[in-house]
Amino acid sequence: MPKTVISRREFLKMGGAAASVFAVGQFIPPPVARAARQAGSLDDNGNGYICTLCEMCVWRCGVRAKVDEGRVVKLEGNPEHPHSHGKLCARGQSGLMNTYDPDRVLTPLIRVGKRGEGKFRQASWDEALDMVAENMLKIKSTYGPEAMVFSSTHNLSQPLFENLLYGFGSPNYGTQRSLCFNAMVTAFLLTYGIEEPARNYDNVQYILLVGRNLTEAISTSETTEMIDAMARGAKLTYLDPRFTKTASKATEWMPVRPGTDLAFLLAMINVIAIEELGNCEFVKEFTIGCDLLPTHYAEYTPEWAEGKCGIPADTIRRIAREFAAAKPNALAHPGWRTSNFINSFQTERAIAILNAMVGNVFEVDGCLIAESPEAGGIALGAPPQPPYPRVSASRLDGVPWKYPLVPLKLGVFQELRDAVLTGQPYQAHGWFIARQNPVLALPDLQRTLEAFNKMDFIVTVDIIMNDTGWFSDVVLPEASYLERYDPLVPMKDYIFIRQPVIEPQGEAKSALMIYKELGTRLGLAEFFQYKDEEDYLNQQLAPLGYSLEELRLHGHIKVPMEAKSEEITFNTPSGKVEVYSETLANAGFPPLPTWEEPPQPKAGEFYLLTGKVGQHTQMGTQNNQLLHKYQDEPRLWMAPEAAQTLGLEDWDTVEVTSPVGSVKVELQVTPAIRSDCVYLTPGFGHLSMALRTAYGVGASDSQLHVTYTDPISGGQALSQTFVSVKKAG
Amino acid sequence: MPQKNHYAFVIDVARCIDCRACLVACSVENNVPMDHTRIWVHDQGIQGNWPYLSHAFVPYNCMHCEHPPCTEVCVSGATYKDKVNGLVLVDQEACIGCGYCVAACPYGVRYIDQKRGVVDKCNACLQRLEVDLEPACVATCVGKSRLFGDLNDPTSEVSIALRNAKSVTNLDYENGETDTDPNIYYLNLPETESILSSDPFGQVAQTSLPRDPHYTIAEQGWKNVAIPLMAAAMGATFLVQAIFFTKQLLEGEKEFDE
Numbered sequence: 002m003p004k005t006v007i008s009r010r011e012f013l014k015m016g017g018a019a020a021s022v023f024a025v026g027q028f029i030p031p032p033v034a035r036a037a038r039q040a041g042s043l044d045d046n047g048n049g050y051i052c053t054l055c056e057m058c059v060w061r062c063g064v065r066a067k068v069d070e071g072r073v074v075k076l077e078g079n080p081e082h083p084h085s086h087g088k089l090c091a092r093g094q095s096g097l098m099n100t101y102d103p104d105r106v107l108t109p110l111i112r113v114g115k116r117g118e119g120k121f122r123q124a125s126w127d128e129a130l131d132m133v134a135e136n137m138l139k140i141k142s143t144y145g146p147e148a149m150v151f152s153s154t155h156n157l158s159q160p161l162f163e164n165l166l167y168g169f170g171s172p173n174y175g176t177q178r179s180l181c182f183n184a185m186v187t188a189f190l191l192t193y194g195i196e197e198p199a200r201n202y203d204n205v206q207y208i209l210l211v212g213r214n215l216t217e218a219i220s221t222s223e224t225t226e227m228i229d230a231m232a233r234g235a236k237l238t239y240l241d242p243r244f245t246k247t248a249s250k251a252t253e254w255m256p257v258r259p260g261t262d263l264a265f266l267l268a269m270i271n272v273i274a275i276e277e278l279g280n281c282e283f284v285k286e287f288t289i290g291c292d293l294l295p296t297h298y299a300e301y302t303p304e305w306a307e308g309k310c311g312i313p314a315d316t317i318r319r320i321a322r323e324f325a326a327a328k329p330n331a332l333a334h335p336g337w338r339t340s341n342f343i344n345s346f347q348t349e350r351a352i353a354i355l356n357a358m359v360g361n362v363f364e365v366d367g368c369l370i371a372e373s374p375e376a377g378g379i380a381l382g383a384p385p386q387p388p389y390p391r392v393s394a395s396r397l398d399g400v401p402w403k404y405p406l407v408p409l410k411l412g413v414f415q416e417l418r419d420a421v422l423t424g425q426p427y428q429a430h431g432w433f434i435a436r437q438n439p440v441l442a443l444p445d446l447q448r449t450l451e452a453f454n455k456m457d458f459i460v461t462v463d464i465i466m467n468d469t470g471w472f473s474d475v476v477l478p479e480a481s482y483l484e485r486y487d488p489l490v491p492m493k494d495y496i497f498i499r500q501p502v503i504e505p506q507g508e509a510k511s512a513l514m515i516y517k518e519l520g521t522r523l524g525l526a527e528f529f530q531y532k533d534e535e536d537y538l539n540q541q542l543a544p545l546g547y548s549l550e551e552l553r554l555h556g557h558i559k560v561p562m563e564a565k566s567e568e569i570t571f572n573t574p575s576g577k578v579e580v581y582s583e584t585l586a587n588a589g590f591p592p593l594p595t596w597e598e599p600p601q602p603k604a605g606e607f608y609l610l611t612g613k614v615g616q617h618t619q620m621g622t623q624n625n626q627l628l629h630k631y632q633d634e635p636r637l638w639m640a641p642e643a644a645q646t647l648g649l650e651d652w653d654t655v656e657v658t659s660p661v662g663s664v665k666v667e668l669q670v671t672p673a674i675r676s677d678c679v680y681l682t683p684g685f686g687h688l689s690m691a692l693r694t695a696y697g698v699g700a701s702d703s704q705l706h707v708t709y710t711d712p713i714s715g716g717q718a719l720s721q722t723f724v725s726v727k728k729a730g
Numbered sequence: 731m732p733q734k735n736h737y738a739f740v741i742d743v744a745r746c747i748d749c750r751a752c753l754v755a756c757s758v759e760n761n762v763p764m765d766h767t768r769i770w771v772h773d774q775g776i777q778g779n780w781p782y783l784s785h786a787f788v789p790y791n792c793m794h795c796e797h798p799p800c801t802e803v804c805v806s807g808a809t810y811k812d813k814v815n816g817l818v819l820v821d822q823e824a825c826i827g828c829g830y831c832v833a834a835c836p837y838g839v840r841y842i843d844q845k846r847g848v849v850d851k852c853n854a855c856l857q858r859l860e861v862d863l864e865p866a867c868v869a870t871c872v873g874k875s876r877l878f879g880d881l882n883d884p885t886s887e888v889s890i891a892l893r894n895a896k897s898v899t900n901l902d903y904e905n906g907e908t909d910t911d912p913n914i915y916y917l918n919l920p921e922t923e924s925i926l927s928s929d930p931f932g933q934v935a936q937t938s939l940p941r942d943p944h945y946t947i948a949e950q951g952w953k954n955v956a957i958p959l960m961a962a963a964m965g966a967t968f969l970v971q972a973i974f975f976t977k978q979l980l981e982g983e984k985e986f987d988e
Contacts, residue, residue: 093870094755216873228745228874
C-alpha cells in the first residue's frame with residue numbers, strides 16, 4: 002500500500018466528506034483533532050464536544066463546541082462555567098459564523114492600491130512579517146521606538162501584545178477603555194481601590210441601574226441572574242433617556258435628561274444622608290467622609306434635582322427611601338460603558354458612594370463584591386523574559402502628564418489619535434493594531450482617517466477585513482477563537498482554557514504565534530520564550546503541577562485554594578471606602594462628587610445617544626450572517642412629537658448633522674425615546690467593502706461624535722454630541 | 731392507547747428579553763436556510779402613555795397542537811401528530827412540498843424550503859430530545875423564559891411551572907370545526923393585546939407574523955409566488971399527482987445514476 006503523504010493544508014482543502022474517510026482509516030488526524038481525541042473530547046470519527054471560551058464579547062462564557070468531522074456545527078453554553086451557566090446569547094450562538102464567514106481573511110495581505118482603495122495582494126507569512134518588521138525597525142531607527150503606536154482591545158493574548166510594544170520600547174498603547182469604562186474604573190479605583198467590583202444577585206431586593214442596559218448589553222450570567230432576581234420579587238429602577246428592553250422589564254423607568262443622572266443620584270445621597278437612612282455600622286467602620294455628606298449635600302435636594310433631571314422630587318425621595326430600606330440588599334450597579342458625559346466620572350463616584358451608604362460591600366455575600374469578576378488568587382507561571390527597556394519618551398495620550406489620575410493600562414485613546422494628528426508632543430509614524438477597529442470606534446472618524454494619513458506604515462491583525470484593515474498597509478490573518486489557543490485565564494479558583502476546536506482555516510495563525518514570529522524578527526525573541534502555543538500554556542501551568550491534558554477535557558481545572566479571610570480591606574490610601582478622596586483633592590479635583598452641569602443642545606438640536614443591541618458587539622460582528630439575519634434595521638430613533646415638528650415620518654431617509662460630520666440613515670419614529678434625543682444603533686456604517694454582509698447597512702455614529710475628554714478619568718463623552726436632523730434631499 | 735409523552739412548551743413572557751439567542755440557536759441547530767426561520771419573537775409594540783410605557787415580547791414557534799389543522803390537509807401523510815410524544819412532525823422524505831399545510835396553519839409557523847422542495851418547521855429538536863438534550867432554543871434561553879418538557883410527568887419543569895402559575899394563556903384557535911388546543915402555554919402574557927386569538931383563518935397568520943427579518947441572502951422571490959393559491963386554482967388533485975409523479979420520476983432517475 003502506498004504511503005499517503007498529505008499536508009494538513011491539503012487535508013483541510015479536501016473538506017468534510019474526504020476527512021471522514023481518512024479519519025476512520027490509518028490517517029493521522031491533524032493536531033487539533035489529535036489532541037481532542039487524546040483528551041477524550043472527540044471519538045475516533047472526530048465527533049464530540051470540546052470545551053473552550055467564547056470571544057463574541059469580553060464576558061468570556063464557557064462554551065461546549067459540537068464538532069462533527071472537523072467542522073464545528075453547534076455551540077452550547079458550558080454549564081460548568083460561571084459566566085454561561087449552560088447558556089449563550091445570540092452572539093455566542095452565532096460564533097461559528099464568525100469562523101465560517103465567507104469574508105474571512107485567510108492569508109496575509111499586502112496593500113497594492115492607494116490606502117482605503119481596498120486593493121491587496123496575497124502574501125506569504127514570511128514576506129508579510131519581514132515587511133512589517135522592516136518598516137517597524139526603520140521607524141525605530143529614524144524616529145525612535147516611541148514613533149510606533151500600538152493598540153489593541155481587551156483580550157487574552159494581551160500580555161504578549163504588551164511584550165511586543167514594551168519590548169519594542171514604545172510607551173504608546175491605545176486600548177478601547179477610554180471609549181468604554183474609564184469613568185467607572187477610575188471612580189471605583191479611587192473609592193474602593195478596585196477596578197470593577199463584581200455584582201451578586203443572590204440576595205438582592207432592590208436594583209438601581211443607571212443606564213446599565215443589561216438585557217441588551219448582555220453579560221450572559223449577569224443578565225440571567227438579574228431576571229431571576231426580578232422573578233423572585235426584587236425591584237428594579239432604571240435610569241435611561243431611552244425606553245430600552247431593560248426599561249420594559251423594570252419596575253420603574255426614569256427617563257432622565259441625558260447627563261443629569263448625576264443630579265438624581267446626588268439627591269438620593271442627600272435624602273439618605275439627611276434622613277439618616279444608611280447602614281450606620283458599615284459607614285462608621287469602613288468609610289471615610291460620610292459624615293461630610295449632610296452638610297455638603299444640603300443643596301442637592303430632590304427639588305433641586307427635579308429641575309435638572311426632570312424626575313419629580315417626590316419620586317426621587319421615595320426611591321432613595323426604598324433603596325435605603327432594602328439595605329444591605331440594595332445594589333446600585335457600577336455600570337459598563339460609562340463614557341457618556343464629561344461628568345460621568347462624578348456620576349460613577351456617586352454610584353460608588355450609594356453602595357457604601359447601604360453597606361452592601363462585603364466580600365462573601367454582599368450585592369457588591371470588592372473583587373473584580375475576573376480576579377483569581379491563582380498564580381500562573383510564565384515563560385522567562387528580561388525587563389522591558391527603559392522608555393524616556395512621554396506618552397502621546399497625555400497619561401500621566403496631562404491626565405494624572407488615569408491608570409496607565411487604561412489610557413486615553415482619543416487623545417492618542419489627536420496627538421498623532423497634531424504631531425504634538427512628537428510625531429508618530431507607525432501604527433500596529435491588533436483585533437481592534439479604531440476607524441469606527443474612535444469619535445470623529447474623519448480625524449482618525451486624517452491621523453492614518455500621517456502614518457508611514459499601518460498593520461492590522463484581525464480575522465476579517467475590518468474598516469481599519471481596509472486602510473492598512475498589511476493585514477495579518479488571525480485564527481478565530483474557535484481555531485486557536487490563547488493564554489490561560491484564572492477565574493476565582495478555576496483555570497479556564499481557550500483551546501482550538503477545529504484546525505485554523507487558510508493560513509490563519511494564533512496571536513501567540515504572530516507576536517512571537519514578529520517579535521523574533523524585531524530582535525525581541527527573549528520576550529517570546531516558547532516553542533508554540535502548547536509550550537506557552539504548559540509553562541503557565543508548570544508551577545501548579547497540572548498538565549495541559551488535564552485541562553482539555555472539561556476546559557477547566559478547579560485549584561484548591563486557602564479559604565479567604567473574612568476581613569474586609571480596601572486598597573485605598575486610607576484602607577477604607579473613600580467617600581472623601583484626598584487623592585482627588587491633591588490633584589485639584591472635587592474630593593466629593595459634585596454637580597457638574599452638562600451642556601445642552603440648542604433649540605432644534607438633539608442629544609445623540611448611543612447604546613447597545615443584544616445581537617452585536619461593538620463594530621466587530623455586523624458581518625456575521627446569523628446575527629445579520631436576526632438584527633433589527635439600524636435606524637435613527639426619534640420621538641413622534643419631534644418627528645411631527647420636523648415633518649418627518651417613519652422610514653424617511655434623514656440627514657443627521659453634527660459639528661464634525663453628517664450621515665444619512667432611515668428614521669424610526671418611536672415613543673421609546675425622549676423628544677430631545679435621537680439614538681443611532683452603534684456599530685454599523687462600515688467603510689470596508691470587503692465586509693459584504695455589513696457594508697451599506699446603517700450609519701456610523703463615529704462620523705458624528707465630537708471628541709470630548711473628561712480631565713479626571715480620560716473617558717470620551719459619547720453622548721455630549723448634539724445633532725440636527727432633516728429630511729435627506 | 732394514550733400518548734406516552736405530552737410534550738409542551740411553557741413560555742414566561744415576563745422573562746423574555748428579546749435577545750434572540752433562541753432564534754440563532756435554532757437556525758444553527760436545524761440548519762435553517764438564511765432566508766427562513768423556524769421560531770419567532772413577536773414584538774407586541776410599545777403600549778401605554780409616556781412615561782408609563784410597556785413592551786412585551788412573545789416567543790413562539792410551532793404550537794404542536796392537540797388538533798392540528800395542518801395534518802388534516804396533508805395529502806401525502808408527511809405531516810402527522812406523533813402518537814408517542816404528541817409532537818407535530820413532518821416526514822420530509824414523504825413531503826411533496828405542496829404547501830397546503832403552510833396555508834392551513836393558523837400560526838404561520840411553516841415554510842417551504844425551496845432548495846429541498848419540502849416543508850419545514852419546529853420539530854422541538856427531536857434529534858436533541860433523543861439524546862436527552864433540551865431543544866436548542868430552550869437550552870440557551872438567557873432569561874429562562876422558554877421551558878420544554880413532558881406534561882404527563884408531574885415532576886417535569888413544565889408541569890411544575892403550570893401548577894405554580896397564577897394564570898396561563900394559550901393561543902387557542904377556534905373556528906367552526908377547528909379547535910387547535912396548542913401546546914405552548916404562556917405565563918404573564920399581557921392582556922392588552924391578544925396576538926392570535928379569534929382571528930379569522932388566514933388573518934391570524936398575518937397578524938402573528940414575525941418582524942420581517944432582513945435577510946442576507948436574497949432568495950425571497952418565491953414569497954411572491956403564492957403556492958397554495960395556485961394549487962387551489964389549478965385543481966388540487968391534479969397538481970398533487972403531477973408533483974408526486976415528477977418527484978418519483980426524479981428520484982428514480984437519481985437511483986439509476988447511482
